[in-house]
Structure formats: structure tokens, C-alpha cells
Amino acid sequence: MSHADDSHQPGRRRFLATAATAATVAATATAPVASAHRVLSNPAADDSDIVPFWGDYQAGIATPQQGHVYFAAFDLTTDKRDDVIAMLRAWTDASARMTQGQPAAPLNDDLSTEAADSGEAVGLSPHRLTLTFGFGPGFFATKDGVDRFGVGKHRPQALVDLPRFNGDQLVAERTGGDVCVQACADDPQVAFHAVRQLTRLAYASAKLRWAQPGFLAAQKDKGTPRNLMGFKDGTMNPPINSPAMMNQYVWAGDEADWMKQGSYLVARPIRIALEHWDRMKLGFQEQVMGRHKDTGAPLGSKNEKDGLNLDANDADGNPLIPDNSHVRLGAPAVNDGAQILRRSYSYDNGLSFTAERWPPWRQAMEFDAGLLFLCYQKDPRTGFIKIFENMSKFDMMNQFVTHIGGGVFACPPGVKQGGYIGQPLFEMA
Template identity: 60%
Template sequence: MAIDQDPPRRRFLKAGVAAGAALGAGSVAHAATNTPLKQLKQPVDPMLMVEPFFGEHQAGIVTPQQSHTYVAALDLTTDKRDDVIGLLKTWTDAAARMSRGDTAKPLPADDKAAPDSGDILGLGAAGLTITFGFGPGLFTHEGRDRYGLEKRRPAALVDLPRFNGDQLLPQKTGGDILIQACANDAQVAFHAVRQLARMGYGIVAMRWGQAGFLSGPRGQTPRNLMGFKDGTNNPSTAQPALMNQFVWANAPDAPWMNGGTYTVVRRIRITLEHWDTMERGFQEQVMGREKYSGAPIGKKNEFDALDLDAADKDGNQVIPENSHVRLSNQATNNGAQILRRSYSYNDGTDFYIERWPPWRQETEYDAGLIFVAHQSDPRTGFIPINDRLAKFDMMNQFTTHVGSAVFACPPGVRPGSFIGAGLFEA
């Protein structure tokens, strides 16, 4: 999928706080005219971009990808339903404010309160989107229905099975509530999650958090750390029919989820040291695509259709049987598709000891992919697709899934309501 974005860059605005004030004034003008922000001309500067928080669907799902993300999962520590509702209302107000470039709460006249860390003053909204999701633990926790919501758990919000090769770390897996902030600046994204987590002290506790980044020229599919374009085969977000078919939820057992989506997050570590020693031709066989152009092997252009029947002069498949693109393609998965919205991550290095010959000891990168997939139902989307990949994908010799979570992301919110309000209605 071609992604419309500016190259990532971090810098202070020349106008500083004055620019932030001007942005705030623009937001007020928008509210007065009630003109959809999507129809307004966005500024060239990615730090001044504003994405609307309120709408039919949550932002950050089909929104053109920003250059940075901070995704976090939190666990609920309260047994009181009213605490959860109150927090979601507080978060809705704060998220709407931050999405237009404002602080999480109004700045006080005195110095006796700390409503916001203030580290984003003068930076602008940077295209910030904040997306919320509910994990299985919101509905049932250790066999208990804490909030009277068990009967409203959607059938599609299934516990993910253990896939072949999974080496999941408890500290990177699960969570009752998802917060994903995406922005054209790393600090803006982290600031949003940081403020929301602070507001939830006593009600939620951070389970895990992960920063990510995305690189690529404006209007082109970005490349992951393996050097290949990532997201080429996504269903087009510009076609509502495809989004209704593959992304937006619409099931009679959970009408409160209509217009929402089910989101799978996987932390995939990539052994870049191993991958980087492979010849380009072999890498292309693993992927099933040309590395430089992104085209399917045997084709010239990135978006050329896959020819899964093509054979070389010796009768061998041009696109290998166990290549990533063949196994993940719609044509080999009963027509199923998911919307990938992934980010790369780099968390420094770890010391590593091999438990088999030649018994190497070395420092390796803790880097890889924050895989994020949206779909109308994981049972027909991510689960069967990933099951085939986990068993047969050549890429598995370079990747390990170490984190996993699934969430029901409710539809968008209208002014005066709060995120997930439909779930709590009697």
C-alpha cells in the first residue's frame, strides 16, 4: 500500500510556541465552522498536520501512516466499573485535546498542579492519532467478570492460539487496554501515551510499551529493517467496500463494535546479523519479491499482480512455494486479507550465547517489527494466515515472535460521548 507521508524528521518549529498557539487558534476555527478536517488543506510541514479525533471510525486505523508510534498495553487494577467509565471519559477528552496539538489538560494558572509534562509545547500536533482497544481481560479476569461485561465480549475477540515457533515473553504479551499513538514526531507520540498512563494511576498499570518508526519517501511504500517494502498487498484504504469487507467489524453478537476493528499486535524480533549475511538473490527468494523495486519476482513494478503459476525454464516456480508473499497472499488464503500498519523498532543490543555449535558469543541487535494488523474478524484474518506462515514461511529462520496481543478497537466517538460508550450502555 502506498503511504502518503513526509520523510521522518525531528526539529523544533521556527516559530516555537507561537506556532503552537496559531495551531490552537486554527482548531478553534475548525470547531466553529464544523468543516471536516479531512477536507481542509493540510500544511506541508508534518509537524503542523492535524488529524481529527472524533469521527465514525477511530483515527490511526486507515489514517495514512505517520513516521513514529508508541504502542502500549495497560492492565486494569480496579474492580469498579465506574472507575473504568470515568477513565475512558477522561482519556477521550485528553486524546481530543492532544490530537489538535494541545496539552492533555488546560494549563493551570498556578504551579501547584501538574496537568501535563509540557515536553511537547511548541511542537505542534504532528499528525497525532490515538487509538484505543479493549483486550480479553476487560471482559474476564482470572475467571471473574469484574465489570459485568463478560456477556458482551464479541465472539471475534478470541484468545490467540500458540503458533509454531512462538517464544512469547510475558512482559511483552497481552493487556487489558491498548493505546497506540502515532505521530510525525517520536516525542509527540510518546508524550500522548505518557499522559494517558499518568491519568490512570490507581486504575491501570503499564504492562508493556514499545516505540517504533517508519521510513520512506512521501507517497511510497516504506521499507522495513530487512530492506523490503512493507505493506504492498494491503487492501486499499481508499475503497470503502474493501474496508467494510476486511477491516470494519459488523457482527450481530456485538453491535457496539460495528464500525470498529480487531487489532493484533505482534513484536517480531529479526536476527539482522544473520539476514545481512545472505545474498540478495536468496533474500528475494525468501520474500518472493525483488528487493529494490518491490515487484513480484519476474515482474517489473511493485504493484504488478502476482503470478503464482509462473515457472522458469526448468519448471520451477518463479515465486517459491514457501516464500512469504505466496503464503500470505489473498489467493492462497481463501480470499482473506488484513490491513497491516506496522512499524520497525530498534531497542539497542543484547548479549547472545548460542546453545549449539559453533557456540558463538556476541552482541546482537534487539530490533525488528511491531506488526500491527486490523481486520473485521481475527478468526478469518490473522489467525489462519499466520498459522500457515508460522509453519512454512522461509522467513522464520530469521524472525521470532516474542510479543503478542489482541484487542477489540471500538468505533469512533462523537463529541459529548466517550470511547467505547456503546459497550457500557445498559
């Protein structure tokens, strides 16, 4: 073939040049990859930044609350029991590493190996990262009359489907899930990175259904954090440092053997009509809450931790703490002693179009912001459901908040080193 003929074949020339370049890259690839291996190895984390992953109880329940959360619910896409176990094993191994400040899997210098970690948390400490896992009702469901994972008969009686409460406006795309992951850390990138890695590891067996990041206001005095309504949130929590109180209200009992030392999680994203709330006078806001905004004390009291005096009346004979105030309707005294461990976070998703539920029925772009309500309990039937049944009907706060999604999950006990998440359940089945 002549030189002139060759000039009419630029594709062949590009191919040959590309092939030569590829050969050169392949011959020298080991050096840059080895360098990347060194760069992507995290330094040893300080002990104060590490919350142990292994233990009798899952971390992230009785752990002092971190500054950020990334909550995600997944639908299982496989019908194979072995696939689910393999996914839970991979999640366990990755979680144990990430909570130590290490990548989700050991980084490998072999170019043919799938990327082990996306790398955005490289150089960051674990920032007290905790990963808490739960199984939703769908995990135990049958498909086409078949118990797809062989665990249906071990669904705990306490893992009930939540009833539809008064005022619920649940969005299907933000409700439910077969499995959930609650990632909490003092750095938002660390929390997101953890869920991102778990999502990658679950690619062949599960897909994301819904997710919600959230944050807490930093409290210099380590006091009760405030929500976006400006009030302290979580004052009535049972003390996490009291084993007796945690056993009474939070840790699951013997009803389902595989759940002993586990807990039940109710997650509810709650949108708050901030524009509406912000136009209310302080006195009215305090009547809605039943607490003073500055101190968090019950109305008529001075200190946040003062007990609720539900029998106290004002000069006109009206209850100091209104009958339909948020704090009264949530009090153990009016709910047969029911208590839950609140672990909620504020969220801000920017703006979205909203048609208001209250006069003057405005339709506009408004803050898509609110509260990711997370609560743990011994039994949802005597915990969240018991408390919220009345609140959903009578709470004055309902004119400002809307429950738009969520789910209920059985969070198994902690993992012993060498085991995997939910192992006692699969050993029973």
C-alpha cells in the same frame, strides 16, 4: 536564652530562614506561575497537522500512516466499573485536546493543582497525532468468579485468544494487556508525550504492561515504506480509500453491536536477526521474500503492484515465486481470500544478549531490532490467524524472525463529541 546558647541551634536558624523564604515565595508565586501558563500554551495548529479525533471510526486505522508510533498495553488495577469509565472519559478528553496540539488538560495557575501536562510537546504541532484504543480479552474476564466490569457477556466472539503458533517465543512481560493505546504521529516526541499523559491519567486505575516505539523510513514519493530487511512492507494492503474493501476486510460487522465500525487489532513485536540476514546473498533474500528487493515487484514481474502469478515457473519447471516464500504464503489466493490491513513499524531497542536459533548457534550481543507488526481486520479468525497459521510453519523467513510478544484487541468505533471511548459497550452492560 543567651546569644551563645542560640549559636548552638543551627537547625532552628535554618528553619526560620526557610520559613521566611517560603513566605516570600508564596507571596510572589502568582507572577511566575501566570508566566508559565503563557509559556506552556501551544499556538494554534495548522489544519494539515490535525487528524480529527471525533468521528464514526477511530483515527489511526484508515489514516495514512505517520512516521512514528508509540504502542502501549495496560493492565487494569481497579475492579470498579466506575473507575474504568472515569479513566476512559479522562483519556477521551485528553486525546481530543492533544490531537489538536493542546496540552492534555487546561493548564492551571493554582499551585495546589496537580500538574496538567508534562510539557515536552509544548510548542510542537500535533504532527498528525492519532490515538487508537482497544480492549483485550482480559477486559472481559472474570476475577474470582465475578465479572469485574459487567461487560463479560458482551465479549465479541471474534475477540479470541491467539493460539500459540509454531516458533513463538513470547515473553510474558511483552504479551497481553487489558487495554491498548496506539499513538502515531510524524514526530516521535509527540507520540511518546501522548502515551505519557494517558499513563499519568490512568495512574489510579491501570499500569503499563509493555510498550514499544517504532518508526518508518521517510519516503519522498510517499510509496510503500521499507522494513529493516530492506524490502517494501504493506504492498498487498487493501486500499484504505475504498469503503467497499474496508468494509469487507477491516471494519467489524454486526456480530457485536457495540463493535460496529470498529476493528480488531493484532500486535506482535517481531525480532529480526539482522546480523544473520545481512550475511545472506541478494538472490537468496529475494527467494525468501518472493519479491525483487529494488522495485518490490513479485519475482518474474517488473512493478510493485503487479499481481502475483503463482502459476509461473522458471526454465527448470520450478515456481518463480517459491512455495515457501513469504509473499506466496501470505497471499489471499492461498488463504481463502483472507486480507488484513498492515500498519507496521520498524523498531530499534539497541543491543541485547541473544542465543541464535540457527547454525552456528552463536551467543553474543546483537541488535535488539525488528518489526512491530500491527494489523487490523474484520475478524482475527479469518484474518491474521488464518494467514499466519501456515506462515508460522512453512515461511522461509522464520529462520530470521522470532515473534516475542503481542496481543489481540477489540478497537471500538469512533467517539462522538460529548461521548467517551467504548461508551456503547458500557451502555449495553
